[in-house]
Amino acid sequence: MARGSFSAAPAHNAMNTTDTDTLFRPDLLAKYNANGPRYTSYPTALQFRDDFDLADYTRAAADPRAARTDLSLYFHIPFCDTVCFYCGCNKVVTKNRAHARPYLDRLKGEIALQAALFDTTRVVSQLHWGGGTPTFLSHDEIGELMAATREHFRLAPDSYGEYSIEVDPREASPETIAHLRALGFNRLSLGVQDFDPRVQQAINRIQPLEMTRSVMRAARAHGFHSIGVDLIYGLPHQTVESFSRTLDTMLALAPDRLSVFGYAHMPRLFKMQRQMDPATLPSPEVRLAILRRVIERLTDAGYVYIGMDHFALPTDELARAQAQRTLHRNFQGYSTRAECDLIGFGASSIGKVGDVYAQNEKDLPAWSDAIDAGRLAITRGVRLTHDDRLRRDVITQLMCNLELRFDEFDATYGIAFTEVFAPELARLQSFADDGLVSIGARRLGVLAAGRMLVRNIAMVFDRYLGQQTLERFSRTL
Structure with missing residues (x-):
């Protein structure tokens, strides 16, 4: 297909005037414009x-x-x-x-x-x-x-x-x-x-x-x-x-x-x-x-x-x-x-191996000293718990696929999703009322108007946010 002659985006990805009108309602902007993680990892580097x-x-x-x-x-x-x-x-x-x-x-x-x-x-x-x-x-x-x-x-x-x-x-x-x-x-x-x-x-x-x-x-x-x-x-x-x-x-x-x-x-x-x-x-x-x-x-x-x-x-x-x-x-x-x-590789870089996140020394001289000594420069990290892995999967599915299929989590983790995450689903009801998500018996979907606020939606499932200052994160809008 020639560049510039591509077909329109699939319908489920489209944003129409109604969606943007919903998204940019002043009351919703005031409600959801908060600081929050970008979730390039869960837990975030603050943990x-x-x-x-x-x-x-x-x-x-x-x-x-x-x-x-x-x-x-x-x-x-x-x-x-x-x-x-x-x-x-x-x-x-x-x-x-x-x-x-x-x-x-x-x-x-x-x-x-x-x-x-x-x-x-x-x-x-x-x-x-x-x-x-x-x-x-x-x-x-x-x-x-x-x-x-x-x-x-x-x-x-x-x-x-x-x-x-x-x-x-x-x-x-x-x-x-x-x-x-x-x-x-x-x-x-x-x-x-x-x-x-x-x-x-x-x-x-x-x-x-x-x-x-x-x-x-x-x-x-x-x-x-x-x-x-x-x-x-x-x-x-x-x-x-x-x-x-x-x-x-x-x-x-x-x-x-x-x-x-x-x-x-x-x-x-x-x-x-x-x-x-x-x-x-x-x-x-x-x-x-x-x-x-x-x-x-x-x-x-x-x-x-x-x-x-x-x-x-x-x-x-x-x-x-x-x-x-x-x-x-x-x-x-x-x-x-x-x-x-x-x-x-290199100063400050972060890796993910299995259930482990590991970060190199940020300081260039400290990173250099470690490599010169013949050892890895890893200085910070975290090993994920079972709960971390589950919530990482939830947040990843939201951020990437814009939906959660509850039966997939039930089968993978041996849980009843709607019971384990009942408090989170209850908190998300206000997002549903605002036209940002749809919540069904077996699925949660991010609607077109909610795509820009997917960080806010994911934050509902982050159990660490109450333990840290949100000022370290950028605004979601």
């Missing part, structure tokens, strides 16, 4: 323990039952040439490219340490490089790291594996894109945020349209399977009209996926955000009006509203996975590989 027992991780890695599942690899490349004022990622801002060499050498050491724990005949069907800016590395360094990965792990063929990399168009030429494809990457994620020059100046990210267009053209020319783009609403100087122009420009470029995140202004946690004048941020009313325009504009253009802040063409693997009920979430967001064990 990770500093006294985590590393033996739990090594036992999970060696469990012979895990051999039936594929592996997913995540590499965190923390370096950035310049700082974007909105960014809350773990990063090292430097123009000295020589800083990448010792980090790369240590990553290769960490690959060997992790590979020694796993049955490396297991297929790697997913790989992702994030940051920071992975393309901060030179072409030779990128090739060196991929070669080291292939030396220790068995990557699936291009036709099956999903191998993605976050690309800053300011750091990537068409030659870079060709090099990445030749090394095996087949999916790109591009940071754009906004095309408006005034907004770009305020966030310290000057990125002319032609830079983005050039990268996307190169990616298509070299046969990348999917191109995703990140936009952010709620940034300085944004208006409904200005962001509409950004949307129109982006739709002309026709990415396969769009992530449109709400900016989380947390200057107490992220000092660089203090460089932006808070008086220039759009008001809550304008921010919500921008979000409404995003949902209406993208769904009218034929994109499937996956949920929360993600959209995809019906032909994209993300939309197909949701339609087939195989969509998943991991620490990079929505994923098409549901049952993979995830191994994290």
Whole structure:
């Protein structure tokens, strides 16, 4: 099917005027606009323990039952040439490219340490490089790291594996894109945020349209399977009209996926955000009006509203996975590989192996010291309880498939879902009254108007929220 000639999204994914009118009723916005997790994991990272027992991780890695599942690899490349004022990622801002060499050498050491724990005949069907800016590395360094990965792990063929990399168009030429494809990457994620020059100046990210267009053209020319783009609403100087122009420009470029995140202004946690004048941020009313325009504009253009802040063409693997009920979430967001064990490499990266979450040292010197000493840099984590596993499954099904089929949980966990979760179902009645969910005898479904509030719906099943401050999380709207 030719790009741009795709058919409309399936009816159950469509948003109509009635849905958006319901979603943006002032009383409902006031009721549901709260802080909450994004549920890239359950329990969330706030439940990770500093006294985590590393033996739990090594036992999970060696469990012979895990051999039936594929592996997913995540590499965190923390370096950035310049700082974007909105960014809350773990990063090292430097123009000295020589800083990448010792980090790369240590990553290769960490690959060997992790590979020694796993049955490396297991297929790697997913790989992702994030940051920071992975393309901060030179072409030779990128090739060196991929070669080291292939030396220790068995990557699936291009036709099956999903191998993605976050690309800053300011750091990537068409030659870079060709090099990445030749090394095996087949999916790109591009940071754009906004095309408006005034907004770009305020966030310290000057990125002319032609830079983005050039990268996307190169990616298509070299046969990348999917191109995703990140936009952010709620940034300085944004208006409904200005962001509409950004949307129109982006739709002309026709990415396969769009992530449109709400900016989380947390200057107490992220000092660089203090460089932006808070008086220039759009008001809550304008921010919500921008979000409404995003949902209406993208769904009218034929994109499937996956949920929360993600959209995809019906032909994209993300939309197909949701339609087939195989969509998943991991620490990079929505994923098409549901049952993979995830191994994290690099400072601050998080892995999930069996029922164990494990996070590396966030501090670059501390991570470096551990690898230099010949040991894993894992410093925090948690082993899931039976209740954690059950609730993780519930929350994952809600976030990804937008429904709960009670009989599936009854069969898998040996429970009577409606009895175990009677208090939660009672709390969700107000969501049903507001037209956000439907609750039947054997099924709970998230209605079209509830997709943006799926975090709020999932929070009902989170038993930890009463034990922690919600201020550590971003707003749900």
